Amino acid sequence: MRATRTCLLLLFLLFLFTCTEAQSEFIIKSVKLFVHPAKEVERGTNLTLTCNAQVSHTGGRLPQYTYNFYKNFERKALHIQKMDAVEQVNFSIPNARAFDSGIYRCELVIEQQNLKSQTESVKVKGLQVPELIVDKQRVSEGESVSATCRAEEEKGSLQFSFKDGTNEVHRESSEIGHVQTILTFHSARIARLSCLYLINQLESNISNVVTVEVQELDIRPTITFQPSTEVIEGDTVQIFCRVDSKFQNSTFSLKLIKGKDLLKPDMKNSNYSKVVQATDTGEYECRATINSVTKTDAQNLTVKELFSKPILTITPVGVFEGQPFTVTCKSSDFASERISRDQVKYSILMNGQSVTLGAFNGEYNATASTQTNGNYTCNAQANNILKWSQLQIFKAKMLVSKPIIEVVDKVVLDRPFKIHCRSEYGSFPINYTLIRNQKPLNQILSWHENDHASFSAVISTKEEIQDYKCIAQNSQNSPPLMSDALSAPVIVPVKKVSLVVLPGPDQVIEGTDVYLICNAGIGTPPISFKWYRLGNNSALMSNTVQVNNSAHKLPKVSSKDSGTYYCEAYNNGIEHSQSDKVTFTVRMAHWKIGIIATVCLLLLALSVVVLLKYRSKRVGVVRSVWSQRPPDTGDSGDVVDMEEPNVEYTEVLHPQADPTRIPLKKGTDTVYSELQTAPQGEVHDYWTDRNNGPK
Ligand SMILES: *[C@@H]1O[C@H](CO)[C@@H](O)[C@H](O)[C@H]1NC(C)=O
């Protein structure tokens, strides 16, 4: 066991020793690239790129060195050289060309280590002048030459460009230093051909110039017409298109063309024949094409009309239903050398159906009705030539129907309003006349459905509305039609508005209900009423009713309801009419007056008793209070001192109310004065006098 262990240990040590012996440690210190003989050289120079490396190592066996040369930063190496621990390798580029210009660098790889050199830009100056070779120097129009452009000394991909004068005519790339192409000449001249090439964005010098003489091709097409270039419709015309017989065997095409129409694609062995019409007039072209060369000949053909296009006329213009009318079809011009006027046959058609069966004189008579309304055309025919007229639409006019008279808006007395007249049926224009009591007032010509006959009118009584009628007419040959009398509701504007206070304005007692009745003396309902109190801008109330009055209730009035009131009325938005103003005062309730009066009487009686007692003591003369009375001053003062120094007279009561002294007389409407005639109580009067103060 021990021996085996010692043996293994020895083997392991031996292995370790050998390993360190064989594996040398190394480091690539530097890699440099050198270009010989220079970085910029003339073409044809032998270039040498040298890669030089410095490697430090521990000695012993070194692994293999790999040198890579790169161009223009491409990933793939341009050249790879594997050496045994050599510190310098050369890469030769013999006979350098523009293709070899570029940026170079080299790299040393030893096992896992590598190092790249610096980059070096190499430029090879000059390009080979290209050479142009052409197989023929004399050709005809449409023929071709084979041209070859060469620059075989150059390496790499070359882009060749061929020029005819200054125009580039072909471009092609090649890796093999030359390009061959076919150049075709389409016009007669001396062509000057040259070429050049491009490499690495460099343009070579231009090649030698080769002249090619292009001769005109003397193929000459000719066009001829038989019988002539001036013919008449219906004639048969033959058109010939030919070329010189010497070309008969070559491959060419011969076409007959008129404007945009290719009449015949191959005229080589035939001609073109046609029974001509007026529309065949025009320029005809014979076109010969050989290779890609085209020669033409052209001639004008004039085709005269055998007879002119027929013209359809319908007479008279504006026929009414029930009236006769005539349709005629006629050609005006004829080629008298071929045809006489009566050889032309006419047919008239309505909606595609012939209406002149068996008659060819070009005339059709009928009575206008809805059945004769339609599209009319006609044709004229002679010598196999058929010509159509224009289409004409015929529509018989319709007589006007009884007109309808109506108003457009509200009719208000004494205000202008509009009257419309219209007929349900009838062709336009329609003449409408407004009449009043059989007298024509105004006329309007209506041209279409939306062109309303609109008249203006004014009436001053409700009944006058029926005086209006209108008449309509659209034909001179039939009598005008009259409408019914105009009928429409008439609005009488509100007038004579009055305000009534119930009970009367001087009978308004505190705590009772008062009615303000607004009444419109004139005016058509519905009527809108509004009540106002003087001093208030806004209405107290408004109300619209179907009768001519309306009431506004002031419930349980108090003294603050005293004031001046008026009302307004209007109908259908037409201006307001206002009543007169009515003023009333709310009086104190009777029981209150009673209490006050009783208290006053008691006080009075008391004072009289006191006075009498005093007097009887002082003077001893007592005069009757009621025996003498001073003249009435018309004053309503409570107590009046008389001129007699020792006699005092007091008037307390008036025997009866005087109408002129009713306090509510100011501003009160006279219309309602009779409502105030009730006799006034003495106490009542006293009270009102007190309230109004002395006059
Ligand atoms: C073109 O020719 C001229 C004169 O012969 C020469 O100087 C020039 O370098 C040439 N150019 C090229 C791109 O070879």
Ligand SMILES: *[C@@H]1O[C@H](CO)[C@@H](O)[C@H](O)[C@H]1NC(C)=O
């Ligand atoms: C044919 O007529 C047209 C118009 O009159 C004219 O422009 C054209 O030159 C004519 N063509 C020939 C070949 O005479």
Ligand SMILES: *[C@@H]1O[C@H](CO)[C@@H](O)[C@H](O)[C@H]1NC(C)=O
């Ligand atoms: C008549 O001609 C008009 C316009 O060309 C067309 O619209 C209409 O349909 C035609 N009527 C008939 C009955 O052919």
Ligand SMILES: *[C@@H]1O[C@H](CO)[C@@H](O)[C@H](O)[C@H]1NC(C)=O
């Ligand atoms: C309108 O009021 C008046 C009094 O002003 C009266 O005579 C007439 O009958 C009333 N008419 C209608 C339709 O209420």
